[in-house]
Amino acid sequence: MSQSLPMIELASASNDRIGHSYDADKxxxxxxxxxxxxxxxxxxxxxxxxxxxxxxLTQVSAVIASTRSVGMLVLEDHxxxxxxxxxxxxxxxxxxxxxxxxxxxxxxxxx
Amino acid sequence: MSQSLPMIELASASNDRIGHSYDADKxxxxxxxxxxxxxxxxxxxxxxxxxxxxxxLTQVSAVIASTRSVGMLVLEDHxxxxxxxxxxxxxxxxxxxxxxxxxxxxxxxxx
Amino acid sequence: MSQSLPMIELASASNDRIGHSYDADKxxxxxxxxxxxxxxxxxxxxxxxxxxxxxxLTQVSAVIASTRSVGMLVLEDHxxxxxxxxxxxxxxxxxxxxxxxxxxxxxxxxx
Amino acid sequence: MSQSLPMIELASASNDRIGHSYDADKxxxxxxxxxxxxxxxxxxxxxxxxxxxxxxLTQVSAVIASTRSVGMLVLEDHxxxxxxxxxxxxxxxxxxxxxxxxxxxxxxxxx
Numbered sequence: 499m500s501q502s503l504p505m506i507e508l509a510s511a512s513n514d515r516i517g518h519s520y521d522a523d524k525x526x527x528x529x530x531x532x533x534x535x536x537x538x539x540x541x542x543x544x545x546x547x548x549x550x551x552x553x554x555l556t557q558v559s560a561v562i563a564s565t566r567s568v569g570m571l572v573l574e575d576h577x578x579x580x581x582x583x584x585x586x587x588x589x590x591x592x593x594x595x596x597x598x599x600x601x602x603x604x605x606x607x608x609x
Numbered sequence: 610m611s612q613s614l615p616m617i618e619l620a621s622a623s624n625d626r627i628g629h630s631y632d633a634d635k636x637x638x639x640x641x642x643x644x645x646x647x648x649x650x651x652x653x654x655x656x657x658x659x660x661x662x663x664x665x666l667t668q669v670s671a672v673i674a675s676t677r678s679v680g681m682l683v684l685e686d687h688x689x690x691x692x693x694x695x696x697x698x699x700x701x702x703x704x705x706x707x708x709x710x711x712x713x714x715x716x717x718x719x720x
Numbered sequence: 721m722s723q724s725l726p727m728i729e730l731a732s733a734s735n736d737r738i739g740h741s742y743d744a745d746k747x748x749x750x751x752x753x754x755x756x757x758x759x760x761x762x763x764x765x766x767x768x769x770x771x772x773x774x775x776x777l778t779q780v781s782a783v784i785a786s787t788r789s790v791g792m793l794v795l796e797d798h799x800x801x802x803x804x805x806x807x808x809x810x811x812x813x814x815x816x817x818x819x820x821x822x823x824x825x826x827x828x829x830x831x
Numbered sequence: 832m833s834q835s836l837p838m839i840e841l842a843s844a845s846n847d848r849i850g851h852s853y854d855a856d857k858x859x860x861x862x863x864x865x866x867x868x869x870x871x872x873x874x875x876x877x878x879x880x881x882x883x884x885x886x887x888l889t890q891v892s893a894v895i896a897s898t899r900s901v902g903m904l905v906l907e908d909h910x911x912x913x914x915x916x917x918x919x920x921x922x923x924x925x926x927x928x929x930x931x932x933x934x935x936x937x938x939x940x941x942x
Contacts, residue, residue, distance in 0.1 A: 518659050531653045535646055538676075542642045548629050551687035555710045558680035559717035562673055565649075566717075566826070569669035574819045576662035582804070582811070589804070597796045599663050602670045604788070604826060677937070685930045693915070693922070700915070708907045715899070715937060740881050753875045757868055760898075764864045770851050773909035777932045780902035781939035784895055787871075788939075791891035798884035821885050824892045 519579020523571055530568050537561045569603055630690020631683055641679050648672045680714055741801020742794055752790050759783045791825055852912020853905055863901050870894045902936055 520527060541557045577596065584592040631638060652668045688707065695703040742749060763779045799818065806814040853860060874890045910929065917925040 518662050520656070520662060520665075521659075524656060527656050528653055531649055531656065534672075535649045535653070538642055538646045538649060541679075542639055542646070545631070545635060545638050545642065548632075551629050551631060551683050551691060552706055552710050554631075554683050555680055555687070555714055558676060558683065559713045561645075561676050562680070562717040565669060565672050565676065568652075569666055569673070570819075570823060570826070572662050572665050572669065573822070574815075576666070577799070577803070577818065578815050580662060581799070582815070593796075593800050593804070595663055596799065597792075599666045600795070600822070601792060603666055604792070605670070681930075681934060681937070684933070685926075688910070688914070688929065689926050692910070693926070704907075704911050704915070707910065708903075711906070711933070712903060715903070740884050740887075742878070742884060742887075743881075746878060749878050750875055753871055753878065756894075757871045757875070760864055760868045760871060763901075764861055764868070767853070767857060767860050767864065770854075773851050773853060773905050773913060774928055774932050776853075776905050777902055777909070777936055780898060780905065781935045783867075783898050784902070784939040787891060787894050787898065790874075791888055791895070794884050794887050794891065798888070802884060817885055821888045825888055827892070 520572055520575040523575055527568060527571060530564060530571075534561060534564050534568070537564065573600070573603065631686040634682055634686055638679060638682060641675060641682075645672060645675050645679070648675065684711070684714065742797040745793055745797055749790060749793060752786065752793075756783060756786050756790070759786065795822070795825065853908040856904055856908055860901060860904060863897060863904075867894060867897050867901070870897065906933070906936065 537557065538561060541554060541561070544554050544557065576599075581592055581596055648668065649672060652665060652672070655665050655668065687710075692703055692707055759779065760783055763776060763783070766776050766779065798821075803814055803818055870890065871894055874887060874894070877887050877890065909932075914925055914929055
């Protein structure tokens with residue numbers, strides 16, 4: 499994730515796929531991530547100030563919901579773009595990869 | 610969540626309860642929140658650099674898992690501290706509040 | 721879900737789509753559903769016999785995990801079959817429908 | 832607990848704890864489990880009749896939501912009854928057990 503990593507290495511980190519499908523939603527996704535970052539910082543402040551546990555839990559739940567909604571958006575864009583337009587010879591590997599990602603996404607609640 | 614808010618107002622925001630039960634885990638919770646903040650910032654960078662959707666989804670799932678684990682820790686401390694030691698006359702309202710918080714926590718995956 | 725419902729009505733209940741993509745996994749899905757039915761019946765028996773709450777919760781968690789795994793299988797088959805092979809003029813509505821289904825699936829944890 | 836089952840066996844199945852706290856909700860819990868059993872049987876029928884994947888997924892999501900709601904009810908009763916009234920010398924082990932159960936419950940979505 500370091501900004502200095504050359505493009506080619508990052509691509510190789512994901513099975514040589516370089517495409518991405520969220521261009522149209524890029525601004526929306528970045529704005530939501532910015533807000534989530536602020537929410538997390540807000541929780542740190544609450545903990546530092548010894549705020550009530552339940553109020554902290556409420557904010558934690560809000561962060562999870564916001565993050566999941568960003569994930570849902572990226573997933574939708576990915577299916578619409580990358581999966582539907584996959585090269586016929588990459589179709590199977592694209593579907594396997596998608597299924598793993600959905601499972602990981604659904605599972606994230608429990609790890 | 611502003612640092613300038615007087616204690617009394619913050620307390621009144623949570624039904625006049627002022628206690629908190631996570632003192633022993635405070636350092637651990639703050640360290641984890643710091644790491645989550647970095648994870649979210651890392652995702653923003655990946656989106657800005659047009660990284661592959663699936664790699665972004667993987668990081669989104671990791672943020673959800675980390676955040677949920679912080680929530681679990683706060684919840685455990687709350688039950689051990691605030692709930693078990695609730696004044697007899699606040700017992701019912703403390704339990705109602707706890708149940709709502711668990712439901713909200715479990716539900717956060719879906720909102 | 722009644723066995724007497726005519727095919728055409730059931731089809732119209734889902735936007736005139738009649739296909740299904742889980743033929744190869746049909747036996748596996750039915751076997752898992754049978755086992756889930758038995759798990760649920762087992763929980764009823766435990767409640768009738770006043771078994772310990774935590775033991776019941778353990779079984780409830782097991783039913784949720786099994787049911788989610790069936791859902792994951794149907795979802796994968798659906799994407800591989802119905803979505804990837806959708807008629808070009810049904811592509812958008814198929815994707816919208818898929819996204820709603822994934823959201824409902826992920827959300828089911830919270831309702 | 833069933834009057835015919837020997838006390839010692841039931842106890843040994845759950846770490847020597849014998850209480851249960853859902854008596855007041857017993858009828859409600861059993862009715863909901865009965866309905867869930869019917870829902871699962873309905874899904875089997877849909878699969879046998881080759882119903883549309885998305886309609887099956889919708890029913891799968893409904894089963895998960897109903898089952899989770901039963902789990903929530905048992906959990907609330909357990910905290911109110913068994914946990915709050917635990918013997919002082921069983922307090923720590925009761926809390927550890929509760930935390931494991933909540934984690935398993937929350938995690939069930941992902942296994």
